[in-house]
Amino acid sequence: MTYALAIVLGLAAGVLAGMFGVGGGILFVPTLIALGLNQHEAIGTSLLAIVPTVLVGTWRQSRYGNVRWRAAAILGLAAAASAQGGVVLAEALPASTLRRLFAGLLVLVAAQVAWRARRRES
């Protein structure tokens, strides 16, 4: 993994953040692992890389009038709290089976979102 490719993947992560409201960790983590970081370092470093990405993204979206601050605070605080529980469980359960169940769930979610979108007028 060259630095140039890492920068390109960083740019791609920002596009995902702006278009889909994700932090970009899904691209940051594999990129950082390819750069030689171990799993824990990659996740910790990805979380730090997410901070400027979502700060700028939130700033732009708030200028467009799209951010609901109160809801964001509730969602964020609840997620920060339950992440602790997820970490404990992640170490206790077989990861691959769970991951595939979650992947299956996401396929259903994708179908539902697409179905809803198709029925939209605009």
Add this chain to the structure above:
Amino acid sequence: MQVRLVLIGLVAGFFSALFGVGGGVVIVPLLLLFCSWEARSATATSLAAIGITAVSGVVAYAIHGDVRVEYAALVGFPAAVSVVGATALQQRLRTRTVELLFAGFILAVAVWLFVK
């Protein structure tokens, strides 16, 4: 509404820690499907929420010495630049286009999780 937001946040934090998939993959579709939010406000609010969870996560990992600032800058700064263009583009697309693209993205994440 608030109870739903708390539940969505709890589910998002839990799954993100469990699978390493960021909270946004969970928050955005749940806001669309269970709260009937429009795609732009769902993705925008998700970004703000992720800011809170990411900061709290960084603190936890930094305590263990697992945060490499120079690498975070290497990938994070380009992302902070391109997110400006992507949010601008998102405003110009029709809502249904944003939602269909999002469905495709979620599907790609599912495939990635399945094969990795």
